[in-house]
Amino acid sequence: MFLANIDPDLQMEVLRQIRKPKLVACDTMNFWIEGKRTSLLKLLGMVDLIILNEGEARQLTSQPNLIKAARMIRELGPSRVVIKKGEHGALLFGDGSVFVAPAYPMETIVDPTGAGDTFAGGFMGHLAKERKTDWTTMRRAVIYGSVMASFNVEDFSLDRMRRLTARQIGARYREFVAFSHFA
Amino acid sequence: MFLANIDPDLQMEVLRQIRKPKLVACDTMNFWIEGKRTSLLKLLGMVDLIILNEGEARQLTSQPNLIKAARMIRELGPSRVVIKKGEHGALLFGDGSVFVAPAYPMETIVDPTGAGDTFAGGFMGHLAKERKTDWTTMRRAVIYGSVMASFNVEDFSLDRMRRLTARQIGARYREFVAFSHFA
Numbered sequence: 060m061f062l063a064n065i066d067p068d069l070q071m072e073v074l075r076q077i078r079k080p081k082l083v084a085c086d087t088m089n090f091w092i093e094g095k096r097t098s099l100l101k102l103l104g105m106v107d108l109i110i111l112n113e114g115e116a117r118q119l120t121s122q123p124n125l126i127k128a129a130r131m132i133r134e135l136g137p138s139r140v141v142i143k144k145g146e147h148g149a150l151l152f153g154d155g156s157v158f159v160a161p162a163y164p165m166e167t168i169v170d171p172t173g174a175g176d177t178f179a180g181g182f183m184g185h186l187a188k189e190r191k192t193d194w195t196t197m198r199r200a201v202i203y204g205s206v207m208a209s210f211n212v213e214d215f216s217l218d219r220m221r222r223l224t225a226r227q228i229g230a231r232y233r234e235f236v237a238f239s240h241f242a
Numbered sequence: 243m244f245l246a247n248i249d250p251d252l253q254m255e256v257l258r259q260i261r262k263p264k265l266v267a268c269d270t271m272n273f274w275i276e277g278k279r280t281s282l283l284k285l286l287g288m289v290d291l292i293i294l295n296e297g298e299a300r301q302l303t304s305q306p307n308l309i310k311a312a313r314m315i316r317e318l319g320p321s322r323v324v325i326k327k328g329e330h331g332a333l334l335f336g337d338g339s340v341f342v343a344p345a346y347p348m349e350t351i352v353d354p355t356g357a358g359d360t361f362a363g364g365f366m367g368h369l370a371k372e373r374k375t376d377w378t379t380m381r382r383a384v385i386y387g388s389v390m391a392s393f394n395v396e397d398f399s400l401d402r403m404r405r406l407t408a409r410q411i412g413a414r415y416r417e418f419v420a421f422s423h424f425a
Contacts, residue, residue: 124348124349124350124351126347126348127349144330147330147331148331148344156420156421157347158421158422158424159331159344159345159346159421160344160424161342162342163342165309166307166309167307168307195424198424199424199425201424236424236425237339238339238341239341239342239422240425241343241378241381241382241384241385241419242382242419242423
């Protein structure tokens with residue numbers, strides 16, 4: 060279950076309506092971190108995972124170092140934390156380990172609007188497809204999130220996503236492996 | 243051969259004194275890009291590889307996108323370009339391919355001074371040790387550069403490097419693999 064970025068009181072209300080979700084993830088933003096902090100902290104105690112960007116992670120914790128910030132966020136509830144860094148990739152924290160992912164190298168970015176939401180969609184979509192939430196699957200989910208976001212920024216609105224095929228997603232995932240593996 | 247960051251005229255003078263170097267790499271900085279551009283461009287026609295940071299790559303090419311900037315730099319001479327992004331990792335360009343490397347996740351940074359030079363030392367050191375300059379070895383060299391830089395920032399001056407052992411370097415390289423592989 061993914062609680063997208065709305066008022067944390069509403070996120071809790073949505074959560075209440077789902078019976079026994081296998082995994083609860085949420086997103087948030089500066090507006091709620093500042094204006095609805097108490098509700099947000101309550102929500103964090105009820106989720107397994109949070110996906111947020113580096114600015115939000117720093118704002119939530121008042122901690123500039125992202126490794127330390129992630130630890131503080133995990134202490135607030137979610138056992139796993141994904142911190143998105145836009146063109147610089149993403150970090151996944153959990154179980155005493157960390158996964159550092161670069162971003163897919165992009166030469167042409169038409170419009171970054173919606174990249175974060177698309178990342179979350181690709182991430183959750185991979186977990187849902189695999190029906191698994193283990194550490195290995197979650198690492199790959201970060202890459203699928205990055206892959207989906209990389210497509211989304213190639214055009215305005217959802218235009219690129221409308222034309223996107225499973226074959227293109229698979230090809231870019233394999234490119235990602237080729238561009239980033241080294242051992 | 244590594245031509246560290248000095249006046250490009252002096253870098254060429256040093257280069258002239260070495261007979262048949264297997265690989266010539268250079269570094270540079272904003273000061274020479276701005277004040278000694280003609281000499282620097284001449285030098286770039288004589289090197290195989292350049293290591294520079296993202297700000298320098300953008301300054302040299304007037305191109306904000308690093309993929310495009312790297313292509314422009316390759317057209318100036320070096321067949322391979324390493325762009326360092328500090329805490330966000332590094333990019334290696336060459337032969338129609340790219341290698342994207344995240345940075346080693348650091349919780350405590352005592353002093354970033356010298357991180358770039360240490361990266362270059364680790365990078366060149368790995369090539370020298372392996373006696374190879376192929377694409378696979380060069381990718382690993384980027385990781386060794388990152389590993390060495392990550393140690394250097396853990397203390398002031400060269401204090402951490404003085405205490406560093408080969409075993410610690412190997413352990414951190416393996417940690418890097420564990421933190422970043424996903425396929």
